[in-house]
Amino acid sequence: MIKKIRILIAKPGLDGHDRGAKYVARALKDAGYEVIYTGIRQTPEAIVRTAIQEDVDFIGLSLLSGAHNELFPKVVKLLKDQEADDVVIFGGGIIPESDIPFLKANGIRAIFTSGTPIKDIINFIQSCK
Amino acid sequence: MSKKLTQELVSQILGGNTRGIAKAISLAENGLAIQSKEELIDSLYSHCGNATIWGITGPSGVGKSTLLDKLLEHLRRDNHKVAVIVVDPSSPFSGGALLGDRLRMQRYATDAQVFIRSMASRGHPGGIAGATGDAVKIFDAAGYDTIIIETIGIGQSEVEIVKLADVVLLILVPGLGDEIQALKAGMMEIGDIFVINKSDLNGADRLQSELQYVLNLRGKDKSGSEYPLVMTCATNNKGINELYDRTNHYLTTLTQSGILTRKRRKRLEYEVRAIATAKIREKIDFNSRLETQLDGWINEIWLKKASPYKLINQKINGLIKEMEHR
Numbered sequence: 001m002i003k004k005i006r007i008l009i010a011k012p013g014l015d016g017h018d019r020g021a022k023y024v025a026r027a028l029k030d031a032g033y034e035v036i037y038t039g040i041r042q043t044p045e046a047i048v049r050t051a052i053q054e055d056v057d058f059i060g061l062s063l064l065s066g067a068h069n070e071l072f073p074k075v076v077k078l079l080k081d082q083e084a085d086d087v088v089i090f091g092g093g094i095i096p097e098s099d100i101p102f103l104k105a106n107g108i109r110a111i112f113t114s115g116t117p118i119k120d121i122i123n124f125i126q127s128c129k
Numbered sequence: 130m131s132k133k134l135t136q137e138l139v140s141q142i143l144g145g146n147t148r149g150i151a152k153a154i155s156l157a158e159n160g161l162a163i164q165s166k167e168e169l170i171d172s173l174y175s176h177c178g179n180a181t182i183w184g185i186t187g188p189s190g191v192g193k194s195t196l197l198d199k200l201l202e203h204l205r206r207d208n209h210k211v212a213v214i215v216v217d218p219s220s221p222f223s224g225g226a227l228l229g230d231r232l233r234m235q236r237y238a239t240d241a242q243v244f245i246r247s248m249a250s251r252g253h254p255g256g257i258a259g260a261t262g263d264a265v266k267i268f269d270a271a272g273y274d275t276i277i278i279e280t281i282g283i284g285q286s287e288v289e290i291v292k293l294a295d296v297v298l299l300i301l302v303p304g305l306g307d308e309i310q311a312l313k314a315g316m317m318e319i320g321d322i323f324v325i326n327k328s329d330l331n332g333a334d335r336l337q338s339e340l341q342y343v344l345n346l347r348g349k350d351k352s353g354s355e356y357p358l359v360m361t362c363a364t365n366n367k368g369i370n371e372l373y374d375r376t377n378h379y380l381t382t383l384t385q386s387g388i389l390t391r392k393r394r395k396r397l398e399y400e401v402r403a404i405a406t407a408k409i410r411e412k413i414d415f416n417s418r419l420e421t422q423l424d425g426w427i428n429e430i431w432l433k434k435a436s437p438y439k440l441i442n443q444k445i446n447g448l449i450k451e452m453e454h455r
Contacts, residue, residue, distance in 0.1 A: 029225040030225060031223065032224045034226045034228060036228045037229045049147075050235075052147055053147060053245055055151040055154065
């Protein structure tokens, strides 16, 4: 038996567009991962507590409202507070190119904007393990 | 995992540490460090037995998670510390899983007295995961007084929840078939409390009378009363009070009459039997290196050089002899 990789796909913030998150969740399931999907409008606190309870290896954050510079680093910080910063965080959604360096500098390991082939996300996950 | 790390994990669990509990469940699920897992469960065992265990089961889409979310409201109002284990199926093709049950209960994600854990079935038949029983023990030892297990959406024969739960809530909805379906073996035999959810749908009244008929044929429940049948509509909170009260009443009666103790003893019997059988199987599998031989057997049978029972009996007898001579 091998260790199963567990991934939390979560949507922080107030936008209700979850098609992208659901697409990624489903595709990662098809790639053999265990994916926990929590739905829209999650607070960073709820996301971090969920990640710890579910003992996930990755958190994928999806956000389309523009609040990523605020909310993504918040998740990173809360994880660190819980001494759970071994969890790898990646993000996706409508994120301007110019914000990516800031997010990466704040603990988001990778950003996948719209149009990214799912293979890229899978390769990223594999490269982290 | 070293002995020291395992003992550290044990003290974290006994102290109610969320991360420790979560890691321990993964340890039980992954089956990578069998010895550590066995040590862990053995160390926790004397601290177990204080929690009340609820099972929620029924076909997929009947509203199990939504009902569970509503029941959590009542359990929290009564100040219970609750652990929820939600099981969803793993894909037999990719091995992956989409675990989406906790989505319905995310309002409890930040409640320090509620711990929700999703489990993928990982090929385990019966409606729960192979490590669900271990997860129950971990939560029990960690001080959760109520543990609720939601099974995968079940068909007729996924009834393993009875081997873990003190009380089983079987959730049905209108439109699943006539009373003949309800007379069949399997699913209908495991309910202690019967629930017709989505009672606002057409056909709910008919299902109620058909189910009542079937339950009358079944006679009295373990506490000597009629089987409770509750109509609910989880999305608008209808019938949840009654369901909660009936479940508690059932549990109280069961406890006072001493039936619960007998039920738990019986469950232990299942468990001991299962561990013993698994251990025997492990030994035989290991010694015979079944996997390495299997292909040859299949080939012989495929080419019709041998017939299945004759060949397998012969080979197994040979292997047993080999083991005895060691």
